[in-house]
Amino acid sequence: xxxxxxxxxxxxxxxxxxxxxxxxxxxxxxxxxxxxxxxxxxxxxxxxxxxxxxxxxxxxxxxxxxxxxxxxxxxxxxxxxxxxxxxxxxxxxxxxxxxxxxxxxxxxxxxxxxxxxxxxxxxxxxxxxxxxxxxxxxxxxxxxxxxxxxxxxxxxxxxxxxxxxxxxxxxxxxxxxxxxxxxxxxxxxxxxxxxxxxxxxxxxxxxxxxxxxxxxxxxxxxxxxxxxxxxxxxxxxxxxxxxxxxxxxxxxxxxxxxxxxxxxxxxxxxxxxxxxxxxxxxxxxxxxxxxxxxxxxxxxxxxxxxxxxxxxxxxxxxxxxxxxxxxxxxxxxxxxxxxxxxxxxxxxxxxxxxxxxxxxxxxxxxxxxxxxxxxxxxxxxxxxxxxxxxxxxx
Numbered sequence: 444x445x446x447x448x449x450x451x452x453x454x455x456x457x458x459x460x461x462x463x464x465x466x467x468x469x470x471x472x473x474x475x476x477x478x479x480x481x482x483x484x485x486x487x488x489x490x491x492x493x494x495x496x497x498x499x500x501x502x503x504x505x506x507x508x509x510x511x512x513x514x515x516x517x518x519x520x521x522x523x524x525x526x527x528x529x530x531x532x533x534x535x536x537x538x539x540x541x542x543x544x545x546x547x548x549x550x551x552x553x554x555x556x557x558x559x560x561x562x563x564x565x566x567x568x569x570x571x572x573x574x575x576x577x578x579x580x581x582x583x584x585x586x587x588x589x590x591x592x593x594x595x596x597x598x599x600x601x602x603x604x605x606x607x608x609x610x611x612x613x614x615x616x617x618x619x620x621x622x623x624x625x626x627x628x629x630x631x632x633x634x635x636x637x638x639x640x641x642x643x644x645x646x647x648x649x650x651x652x653x654x655x656x657x658x659x660x661x662x663x664x665x666x667x668x669x670x671x672x673x674x675x676x677x678x679x680x681x682x683x684x685x686x687x688x689x690x691x692x693x694x695x696x697x698x699x700x701x702x703x704x705x706x707x708x709x710x711x712x713x714x715x716x717x718x719x720x721x722x723x724x725x726x727x728x729x730x731x732x733x734x735x736x737x738x739x740x741x742x743x744x745x746x747x748x749x750x751x752x753x754x755x756x757x758x759x760x761x762x763x764x765x766x767x768x769x770x771x772x773x774x775x776x777x778x779x780x781x782x783x784x785x786x787x788x789x790x791x792x793x794x795x796x797x798x799x800x801x802x803x804x805x806x807x808x809x810x811x812x813x814x815x816x817x818x819x820x821x822x823x824x825x826x827x828x829x830x831x832x833x834x835x836x837x
Contacts, residue, residue, distance in 0.1 A: 451575050462793075466781065473785045474816040476804045479615060479761060481679040483734075485716075486727055489678060492719035496712040503711060507703040509537025510714045516721040517672075517687055527660050533692040536699055537709045537717070541645045541673035541686035546572050547702040548669045548688060549607075552639050553578040557606035562592045564763070564791060564798030566615040578606065586797045590619045590754060590763075594628040601632075607639035610658060613646040616794050616803040617763045618739075618756020623656055634663040641669045645686075646759040648677035648728035651736050655758070659689065666691050669698075676759075677728045678720045683713040685720075735760050738806040738813055745817040746804075749824055760807040763791065767800040769827055777802055784823030786816050 484490075496502070508514065514531035522528045529535050538544035553559070555577035561569060563582040570580045583600055585592055597608075613620045621629075633640060642658040659670045673686035686709075688698060720727070739756055746753050746764045753764035766776050773790035780802075781787050791801030806813055 455571055466787070470781060470785065470787070473781060473787050474812055474819060475787045476806070476808060476813075476816050477787050477789050479759070479805050479807055480681050481676065481731065481760070481807050482809055483679040483731055485679050485683070486724055488723055489680065489716045489719045493683070493712045493716035496715035501711050501715060505708045505711050505714060507708050508535070508699055509709055510718070513537055513714045513718050513721070516718050520721045520725065521689070525655070525657050525660060527657065529689045530692065534689060534695055536688045536695060536702055537714060538686040538688055538702060539706050539709050540675060540684040541643065541671050542568065543702070543706060544671050544673070544686045544688040545569070545641065545643065547698050547705060548641060548671070549573055549576055551694070551698045551701045553606060556604065558602070558604040560597070560600055560605060560608040562610065564590070564616055564794035564801070565611060567793050567795070569609060581605075582795050582797060584797045590614070590617045591621070591625060592629060594625070594632055597629065598632045601636055601638065605636075605638050607641060608633070609641040609643065611643040613650055613655070613758025615646065615759055616761045616789070616791070616798065617754060618759040618761050619754070620650060620652065620655070620757040626656060626658070630658070630661050630664060639667050639669065640664055641671060643671040645671065645673050645676055647672070649732060649735065649760060650758040651732060651739070652757040667694070674717055674720050678724060679731070680716070680720065683710070683716055685709055685713050685717040735806070738810060741810065742804060742806050742813055742817065745821070749821050760805060762804050762806060763801050764804070765801050773799055773802055780820065780823055783826070784819050786819045786823070
């Protein structure tokens with residue numbers, strides 16, 4: 444009998460973001476606007492902290508939950524910044540990036556046949572983790588409500604099979620943030636439902652309008668809420684792989700057990716770098732945001748000048764223009780744009796069926812790259828208008 448592999452693993456596919464990014468090896472002159480990775484170098488003080496840790500032989504294991512000093516720094520940062528507290532000894536786990544934190548939480552709470560509600564369009568990395576647990580994703584369409592979650596629609600979607608809901612604000616791929624009134628309305632529903640809440644707030648420090656408000660600031664949710672965070676986006680530390688899970692003590696014990704069997708602990712030098720990030724480098728995100736806002740405004744203005752319908756993002760570093768006027772699927776549009784226009788973007792269909800008709804552009808790139816990318820996109824759109832085989836309503 445031939446050896447087999449897990450059918451759920453066999454059905455996994457490379458996400459659309461990477462499908463287009465990986466094609467760039469064949470298009471060396473293309474402008475890459477696909478990956479959500481800050482182009483800023485990790486600040487020197489953070490790098491120096493990691494180097495010191497390596498040179499002083501801090502290269503072994505830490506406590507499974509991470510260095511207590513780092514957990515204390517994380518607790519202090521969130522209390523000072525957002526006004527809520529977590530016990531660093533029992534309610535915080537340092538993970539190998541936010542992605543591993545999400546995986547550990549889902550593997551802790553999900554059972555065969557459970558359902559997880561997720562507003563969409565949304566980052567494509569959640570669904571495979573959920574399905575590997577034997578659970579099912581139920582997408583909550585926001586494309587017809589200005590990409591904002593309707594409380595009434597959410598209430599109608601919750602069933603006895605619903606085990607959890609995952610929120611991601613500021614959002615990927617749209618950069619949408621939630622106003623306090625809308626959050627209050629969503630919480631008024633969630634507080635009366637016996638379901639877990641995962642709030643992926645990895646982009647909270649990249650909020651451009653007002654101040655980010657966390658779902659963890661609602662006491663009535665705290666007994667079943669997991670806050671997911673990390674340093675990848677806020678401090679340009681994607682490769683350092685430092686994430687956090689915050690949650691109630693009664694549940695975090697179980698998450699810790701899953702985490703430790705998965706990865707033992709996060710990289711120790713990276714943890715020391717993380718301490719520096721959350722103590723001496725708290726001002727780094729605000730400095731980066733000044734540049735992101737300039738980039739966002741430039742890209743938004745260029746897209747609207749091209750006649751594209753687009754929501755102006757309030758956070759993260761993505762923008763999600765509609766390409767419905769061109770009468771072709773987003774995958775086809777993105778493929779043609781790469782092959783003929785020399786610009787790599789991500790088709791909206793990558794972010795579920797509710798993202799069809801859009802493309803995602805990352806503006807986590809230097810201005811010269813964005814200028815070249817927008818020039819090429821404009822030229823590509825102009826070429827589409829001249830084609831007799833395409834009806835462009837623009």
